Structure formats: C-alpha cells, structure tokens
Amino acid sequence: GQQVMQIPQYQHVQEGEDFTTYCNSSTTLSNIQWYKQRPGGHPVFLIQLVKSGEVKKQKRLTFQFGEAKKNSSLHITATQTTDVGTYFCAGGSSYGGATNKLIFGTGTLLAVQP
Amino acid sequence: DTGVSQNPRHKITKRGQNVTFRCDPISEHNRLYWYRQTLGQGPEFLTYFQNEAQLEKSRLLSDRFSAERPKGSFSTLEIQRTEQGDSAMYLCASSLGGGRITEAFFGQGTRLTVV
Numbered sequence: 164g165q166q167v168m169q170i171p172q173y174q175h176v177q178e179g180e181d182f183t184t185y186c187n188s189s190t191t192l193s194n195i196q197w198y199k200q201r202p203g204g205h206p207v208f209l210i211q212l213v214k215s216g217e218v219k220k221q222k223r224l225t226f227q228f229g230e231a232k233k234n235s236s237l238h239i240t241a242t243q244t245t246d247v248g249t250y251f252c253a254g255g256s257s258y259g260g261a262t263n264k265l266i267f268g269t270g271t272l273l274a275v276q277p
Numbered sequence: 278d279t280g281v282s283q284n285p286r287h288k289i290t291k292r293g294q295n296v297t298f299r300c301d302p303i304s305e306h307n308r309l310y311w312y313r314q315t316l317g318q319g320p321e322f323l324t325y326f327q328n329e330a331q332l333e334k335s336r337l338l339s340d341r342f343s344a345e346r347p348k349g350s351f352s353t354l355e356i357q358r359t360e361q362g363d364s365a366m367y368l369c370a371s372s373l374g375g376g377r378i379t380e381a382f383f384g385q386g387t388r389l390t391v392v
Binding site for chain 2: 167169196204205206207211251253255264266268269270272
C-alpha cells in the first residue's frame with residue numbers, strides 16, 4: 164500500500180536556527196498537505212500544495228512540492244519556541260479522478276531550546 | 278463552537294467489551310474521516326464517508342471495527358470485543374469534498390485505553 168515517510172523523526176534545535184523536514188511518498192500524489200500537532204493536541208492544517216514544483220511561503224515557513232509529486236519539504240527559518248510540535252505531511256490519494264483520503268507521514272518532532 | 282466535536286474524550290474499558298465513539302463534524306462538511314493515532318506515530322487512516330456513504334475502509338481494519346454515518350451528519354465508530362492493541366487516540370476529521378480533497382479539520386480525539 165501507499166506509504167509516506169518523513170525524515171528526520173526528531174530534530175532538536177537552538178532557538179533562531181533553521182529547521183527542515185522532508186516527506187517522501189512511495190506513489191505519486193495528487194496533492195500534499197502539511198499539519199502541525201502540538202503535544203497533547205490534534206493535527207492542525209497549515210497548507211496545501213497541488214502543482215508540481217509548487218513553492219508556498221507562510222511567514223517563516225516555506226513549503227515545496229517536488230517536480231515528480233512524490234516528495235515535499237517544510238523549512239522553518241529562525242525557529243521560535245512556539246514552533247515546537249510534530250509536523251506531518253499528508254498525501255492526497257486519488258481514486259476515480261477524485262482525491263479521497265489523506266495518508267499521513269510518520270512525522271517529525273521539533274524541539275526548540277530557548 | 279462550530280468545530281469538530283468528539284465524545285467521549287477519554288474511555289477506559291476492559292478487554293472484550295464493546296465501545297462506541299461519536300463524532301459531530303462541521304455542519305456543512307460532506308466528508309468525514311476516522312483515523313487512529315498511537316504515541317509517536319502519524320494518524321493512520323481507518324475509513325471515510327462522503328455524506329452517508331462509507332466509501333473506503335482500510336484493509337488494516339478488522340471486522341471488529343464498524344462505522345456509520347446515518348443521514349450524513351454525525352458518525353459513530355464501534356469497536357467490538359476490544360483488545361489491548363486497540364488502545365490509541367481515535368481522531369475524527371471533516372472536510373468539504375467534491376473532487377480534490379480540501380483542508381481537514383480534526384476533532385480533539387477520543388483516547389481509548391483497554392485494560
């Protein structure tokens with residue numbers, strides 16, 4: 164079945180350092196979404212990428228979707244303590260021309276030391 | 278609060294008992310998803326509905342699991358003859374869907390502990 168892997172599993176940074184997490188799918192995706200889950204919380208939507216090679220920015224966060232639509236990355240510039248949490252990518256799975264479900268990646272836990 | 282609501286928030290049950298969870302999605306959302314999440318893992322897809330129709334169910338899901346969404350509104354997830362391996366957070370999410378999937382809104386989850 165379709166698998167979505169993320170690396171690294173865990174990243175510890177000093178506040179102000181940059182952070183990147185990478186997402187790889189075993190199959191071509193129709194779209195990719197990114198979610199953030201704070202400790203003890205539920206996943207919260209950050210962004211969706213649809214087009215091959217697409218790049219989107221949200222303040223200090225930069226999201227990329229690979230040309231082959233099988234990988235993606237999230238880069239955070241100058242991390243802050245509020246960035247702490249687990250970042251999940253979620254690939255859209257297509258069936259019959261429609262994207263029916265999200266397959267979540269394994270997640271990257273980000274710890275930020277003040 | 279117009280977000281996704283799940284009840285109960287916590288459930289402790291003895292092995293072998295049946296449990297049922299409820300999810301109330303955002304009212305105008307036609308798609309509803311159930312996921313299961315264990316510590317340190319990403320949400321694992323269980324099943325999803327478009328309106329009242331259950332369109333897909335994970336092959337990983339045993340016959341002890343069943344979900345319904347009568348009238349395309351709230352949904353229930355039942356686990357029969359619970360096992361210790363069923364202990365997890367059960368997450369419900371809803372979204373607007375036609376063709377491409379849109380942003381999914383998650384509920385707070387129901388944490389199940391089987392003792």
